[in-house]
Amino acid sequence: MSSENAAQSGERNEHVWDVVVVGAGPAGSSAAYAAAVAGRRVLLLEKAELPRYKTCGGGIIGPSRDALPPGFELPLQDRVHAVTFSLNGRLTRTRRSKNMLFGLVNRQEFDQRLVEAAEAAGADVRTGVTVSRVEQHGPAVPDRRTVAVVLNDGEVVLARAVVGADGSASRIGAHVGVKLDQVDLGLEAEIPVPATVAEDWAGRILIDWGPLPGSYGWVFPKGDTLTVGVISARGEGAATKRYLEDFIARLGLAGFEPAISSGHLTRCRAEDSPLSRGRVLVCGDAAGLLEPWTREGISFALRSGRLAGEWAVRIAEAQDAVDARRQALNYAFAIKAGLGVEMGVGQRMLAVFKRRPRLLHTVMTGFRPAWNVFAGITRGSTTLGEVVRTSPLARRALGALDKA
Numbered sequence: 233m234s235s236e237n238a239a240q241s242g243e244r245n246e247h248v249w250d251v252v253v254v255g256a257g258p259a260g261s262s263a264a265y266a267a268a269v270a271g272r273r274v275l276l277l278e279k280a281e282l283p284r285y286k287t288c289g290g291g292i293i294g295p296s297r298d299a300l301p302p303g304f305e306l307p308l309q310d311r312v313h314a315v316t317f318s319l320n321g322r323l324t325r326t327r328r329s330k331n332m333l334f335g336l337v338n339r340q341e342f343d344q345r346l347v348e349a350a351e352a353a354g355a356d357v358r359t360g361v362t363v364s365r366v367e368q369h370g371p372a373v374p375d376r377r378t379v380a381v382v383l384n385d386g387e388v389v390l391a392r393a394v395v396g397a398d399g400s401a402s403r404i405g406a407h408v409g410v411k412l413d414q415v416d417l418g419l420e421a422e423i424p425v426p427a428t429v430a431e432d433w434a435g436r437i438l439i440d441w442g443p444l445p446g447s448y449g450w451v452f453p454k455g456d457t458l459t460v461g462v463i464s465a466r467g468e469g470a471a472t473k474r475y476l477e478d479f480i481a482r483l484g485l486a487g488f489e490p491a492i493s494s495g496h497l498t499r500c501r502a503e504d505s506p507l508s509r510g511r512v513l514v515c516g517d518a519a520g521l522l523e524p525w526t527r528e529g530i531s532f533a534l535r536s537g538r539l540a541g542e543w544a545v546r547i548a549e550a551q552d553a554v555d556a557r558r559q560a561l562n563y564a565f566a567i568k569a570g571l572g573v574e575m576g577v578g579q580r581m582l583a584v585f586k587r588r589p590r591l592l593h594t595v596m597t598g599f600r601p602a603w604n605v606f607a608g609i610t611r612g613s614t615t616l617g618e619v620v621r622t623s624p625l626a627r628r629a630l631g632a633l634d635k636a
């Protein structure tokens with residue numbers, strides 16, 4: 233059945249999708265893929281036309297790679313083997329690794345391929361459609377097992393379960409009542425550079441611990457373009473912009489005209505924030521699932537999206553509100569037991585970093601076990617949560633840093 237037929241038909245009950253996913257970023261595509269491979273009728277709705285630009289460094293760490301659909305080919309622009317760390321432009325030190333640490337992608341290409349993977353698994357995709365709200369009661373909802381997804385032009389799409397993956401300005405998140413602990417503003421410039429400059433950066437990124445509490449900047453090379461960005465707490469817009477300008481100037485890149493300059497918010501959920509309401513689940517940025525210190529969010533989007541897709545399938549099968557609630561609670565439990573633990577460690581790291589950036593810089597650049605942990609996480613052999621759970625040394629170190 234085509235999505236047009238499903239959406240516009242008068243016989244609405246015959247055209248209820250099992251799962252409707254809102255937003256085709258990594259979280260939404262991952263959810264759509266998971267529900268579609270389970271054999272369900274899935275509709276993925278995206279407001280932009282694809283491929284679309286997303287303000288993002290495009291750093292793909294091991295946990296992101298591991299959460300991709302089987303056979304997915306990463307469109308890598310570069311492979312990172314070295315990291316240069318600096319403290320607001322000073323105390324610069326480069327660490328190298330024989331093995332690749334992580335990969336860099338352009339989000340438009342990466343996201344487009346993820347959508348294609350969801351489509352290949354059987355999901356229908358509609359682009360250029362903005363969801364304005366969802367309704368779980370009222371005249372638009374034909375029965376208690378159905379959710380109405382209302383589009384901007386008034387069209388109503390019906391589903392047994394809905395996954396909200398509509399990013400950091402999420403309307404579905406507002407419906408669910410997502411509560412936030414931390415909101416940051418990321419600013420980025422895509423800077424095309426001549427081949428001689430690009431060569432300096434090939435295979436190496438820069439991380440600069442910034443002048444504002446909790447801020448940092450980065451250079452991610454992608455062939456003939458450098459993605460240069462900074463991130464800091466929201467509310468410091470002018471100072472964050474100044475940091476980016478100074479950072480670019482300090483790197484000797486001010487003479488090159490950015491092809492794109494943009495900004496985007498990132499958000500982290502409060503520990504007690506809901507992840508569902510009735511038959512609606514949220515994942516990725518829409519749920520505030522993001523690593524609070526590095527603001528790494530692609531792996532959180534892919535992993536939470538997959539879980540949301542799997543649990544949406546069960547909610548779609550639920551015959552009553554009690555069963556739907558049970559499945560939604562299981563989803564929340566799975567998120568909290570995995571990503572929630574990682575977020576907890578990330579919050580502690582951010583608190584130390586805000587208080588003692590120099591200490592953290594010294595540990596990262598001068599203490600080999602800290603570098604090994606960084607390399608292990610970026611390669612995907614471990615996660616922040618696992619390190620703290622399994623290594624007494626890491627637990628003691630984090631405890632000491634908490635008090636530093």
Ligand SMILES: Cc1cc2nc3c(=O)[nH]c(=O)nc-3n(C[C@H](O)[C@H](O)[C@H](O)COP(=O)(O)OP(=O)(O)OC[C@H]3O[C@@H](n4cnc5c(N)ncnc54)[C@H](O)[C@@H]3O)c2cc1C
Binds near residue numbers: 401
């Ligand atoms: C400056 C910056 C740099 C970053 N760098 C990295 C990095 O290097 N590595 C990393 O792992 N993470 C990074 N992140 C975080 C990462 O970009 C996000 O966590 C990630 O994109 C979240 O994916 P998502 O699918 O949840 O949301 P998104 O990627 O934002 O996708 C949401 C989608 O929903 C669509 N949408 C929104 N509203 C509606 C609507 N009403 N109806 C229909 N569709 C809608 C949007 O058009 C969009 O396509 C960075 C973030 C920022 C701001």
